[in-house]
Amino acid sequence: MKVEAVWIKNYQVTVTARQFQVPVDEAPEYGGEDTGMMPTEQFLSSLASCFCISLVYVAKKSEVKLKGLSVNVRGEKDTRKSLFSKCIVEVNCSIDSDILEGLVNKAKRYCYISNTIKGSCPIEYKINND
Numbered sequence: 001m002k003v004e005a006v007w008i009k010n011y012q013v014t015v016t017a018r019q020f021q022v023p024v025d026e027a028p029e030y031g032g033e034d035t036g037m038m039p040t041e042q043f044l045s046s047l048a049s050c051f052c053i054s055l056v057y058v059a060k061k062s063e064v065k066l067k068g069l070s071v072n073v074r075g076e077k078d079t080r081k082s083l084f085s086k087c088i089v090e091v092n093c094s095i096d097s098d099i100l101e102g103l104v105n106k107a108k109r110y111c112y113i114s115n116t117i118k119g120s121c122p123i124e125y126k127i128n129n130d
Helices: 039-061 097-107 112-117
Strands: 004-009 012-017 020-024 070-078 083-092 123-128
Touching: 020 039, 039 070, 039 083, 039 097, 039 112, 097 123
Parallel strands: 083 123
Antiparallel strands: 004 012, 012 020, 070 083
């Protein structure tokens, strides 16, 4: 698996993976032109989307029907070290909280992104069911 980032201008980059292209830029307050997500946002979105897909996978395997599933990720920045000191993964779904908690625990085994970063950045999981 590989991706390629090609510099366009200023802080703008186009990232290509397979047949997909994603624009990346910095926000104006960081000198960019806001033509795409910032790399830090892409990092957090990778964790959110991978964990969401992992939840769908384990729900299908467990024959659980999901309702209103969403995953929000917030990163706590350590600006002195230029890294995230912690990531908080919040899972929202309108199913029984015990079932959801079981799915979250199972999904942790399948999420490549969280499994890759958990050794260097603590990940906290929160569950919300409506």
